[in-house]
Amino acid sequence: MQLTKQTDYAFRLLMYLACLPKDQRANIQQVCTFYDISSNHVAKVVVKLVKLGYITAFRGKGGGLMLARDPARIRLDEVVKDFETSLKPVNCETPMCAIFAGCQLKAILFDGMQQFLSTLSQHTLADITDKRLAQVVKVR
Amino acid sequence: MQLTKQTDYAFRLLMYLACLPKDQRANIQQVCTFYDISSNHVAKVVVKLVKLGYITAFRGKGGGLMLARDPARIRLDEVVKDFETSLKPVNCETPMCAIFAGCQLKAILFDGMQQFLSTLSQHTLADITDKRLAQVVKVR
Numbered sequence: 001m002q003l004t005k006q007t008d009y010a011f012r013l014l015m016y017l018a019c020l021p022k023d024q025r026a027n028i029q030q031v032c033t034f035y036d037i038s039s040n041h042v043a044k045v046v047v048k049l050v051k052l053g054y055i056t057a058f059r060g061k062g063g064g065l066m067l068a069r070d071p072a073r074i075r076l077d078e079v080v081k082d083f084e085t086s087l088k089p090v091n092c093e094t095p096m097c098a099i100f101a102g103c104q105l106k107a108i109l110f111d112g113m114q115q116f117l118s119t120l121s122q123h124t125l126a127d128i129t130d131k132r133l134a135q136v137v138k139v140r
Numbered sequence: 141m142q143l144t145k146q147t148d149y150a151f152r153l154l155m156y157l158a159c160l161p162k163d164q165r166a167n168i169q170q171v172c173t174f175y176d177i178s179s180n181h182v183a184k185v186v187v188k189l190v191k192l193g194y195i196t197a198f199r200g201k202g203g204g205l206m207l208a209r210d211p212a213r214i215r216l217d218e219v220v221k222d223f224e225t226s227l228k229p230v231n232c233e234t235p236m237c238a239i240f241a242g243c244q245l246k247a248i249l250f251d252g253m254q255q256f257l258s259t260l261s262q263h264t265l266a267d268i269t270d271k272r273l274a275q276v277v278k279v280r
Contacts, residue, residue: 012237104273
């Protein structure tokens with residue numbers, strides 16, 4: 001039971017950008033090299049992060065990516081909700097499961113997922129991008 | 141963020157078998173036809189369920205599958221732990237993530253997963269296989 005690569009990369013990108021000194025921008029290649037991940041996957045995530053208003057992409061010379069929102073206002077559960085394809089732990093409806101009508105398992109699994117999201121909702125991007133992380137990002 | 145097909149099918153199989161009248165057995169084909177799922181996938185799950193002691197497979201005439209344990213003693217989190225390939229919501233170590241040392245996100249995600257499992261641990265197979273489910277299984 002894992003988050004998709006999309007969500008994973010969205011978190012990595014946001015954390016990287018949150019660590020940059022004020023007004024500094026990063027380009028996709030920098031982020032990909034830093035994390036040693038494919039630029040194809042990251043490019044798609046960047047497009048979505050821009051579209052959803054998490055980050056801004058500046059074009060041309062001196063361009064690059066930077067956070068568009070205050071990290072203290074980006075709750076971790078929001079990122080998961082925005083990037084996961086499904087938050088239903090099981091797929092009961094496509095195709096429809098034969099026991100759907102009488103099944104109580106799905107409600108328990110969905111309740112469990114709510115607990116997962118609730119844990120994340122208690123933290124923001126600012127909480128997880130402290131000096132220690134900034135140092136790791138900067139050092140490399 | 142979804143459970144694997146293996147875990148999903150393990151639950152379906154266990155729920156089906158828990159609904160059978162006492163001493164009745166079911167064969168794989170019956171279960172596959174009931175749920176309209178591929179017997180290839182289900183066969184692998186059956187092998188694992190037998191190996192882990194959840195069910196017993198009787199061979200020959202009058203053979204078939206039946207629960208090997210009291211459903212009231214099969215906690216739902218156990219099934220997830222036994223069947224999921226990974227319970228780490230992100231893969232930080234293969235390959236090693238560049239921010240592993242300073243990253244606080246992983247601890248929050250793992251805490252969230254513990255909350256998910258903790259919710260499931262409050263329920264057993266017996267809790268989710270009541271008369272209503274038995275009726276759905278029997279009717280078809």
